[in-house]
Amino acid sequence: MIEELLPPEAVGEEAYEDAPATTLFPEEEALLVRAVDKRRREFTTVRACARAAFARLGVPAAPLLPGERGAPTWPEGLVGSMTHCDGYRASAIGRSRDLLTIGIDAEPNGPLPDGVLEHVSRPEERVWLADLRTAEPGVHWDRLLFSAKESVYKAWFPLTRCWLDFEEASITVNPEAGTFTAALTVPPPQVDGRPLTGFTGRWLARKGLVLTAISVPRSPS
Known part of the structure; x- marks a missing residue:
């Protein structure tokens, strides 16, 4: 599903079961010395997704370690994002010559x-949430809003290295087009x-999940 939300310049890989x-x-294993089984499975499978995406781009496998504020540190020349929730893991990766940043998130619907x-x-978001709950009850729009804000932060942080609070992005969703905008x-x-x-x-929204993705193209030189 994740590749449906990505531009041609990005590669997405996903898993519905752990690998x-x-x-x-070894550097990754060292981070899991005290991890419970659930954390180990999430950590391992989402990195398996990332390395499958590396292979499709012709990039050698490499450790994916958390950096500042837990954001993954990608190999030189790549940008990307990872996400996991119950029953789903995914990674999206692109080359930095094509894309400035990627942010993806998955949540249970x-x-x-x-x-x-x-x-x-934000107050204005709660207005459209109330409208969509009535018009389109098959999607849990509050969860979609949360997911969109997670994707915003994951796209924002690699560009700025700054924190962004939930209320510092105002989301508007287009339910017919399957798109959203975030005004900072x-x-x-x-x-x-x-x-x-x-x-x-x-x-x-599909298979009991809501997925959101942001990909920012690099400006033409």
Whole structure:
């Protein structure tokens, strides 16, 4: 499913079951010394997805270690993003000569826990959420909003190395087109020779999941 949300310049790989035979690099294994089984399976399978994407790009396998604020450190010349939730793992990767950044997220298509929506949403977002709950009840729009904001942060952080709170991005969803926009409410940083004022992304809801993805192309030289 993830490749449906990505441009041709990006490669996506996904898994619905964990990969028991996956071998980790020693540096990766060292991060799991005290990990519970669930954490180990998520960590291992999502890296198996990433390395499958590497292979499709002709890039040698390499350790994928968390860097600043837990963001994965990609090999030179690549940008990417990883996500996992119950029953799903995915990675999306592209070359930095083509794409500035990628952010993906997957969530179960179910309601957010009580109290979470008020923490992650803005007043204007709660207006369209109420409308869509009535018009399109098959999608848990609060969860889609959360996922979109996760993708925004994953796309934002590699470009700026700065934190972005949930309320600092205002999301609007187009339910017919399967797209969303994120207007940033912070002073826009200069990225790739232009002010970064927001993102556009794509979403889908299928197989009990909601997926969101953002891919930002590099400006023509």
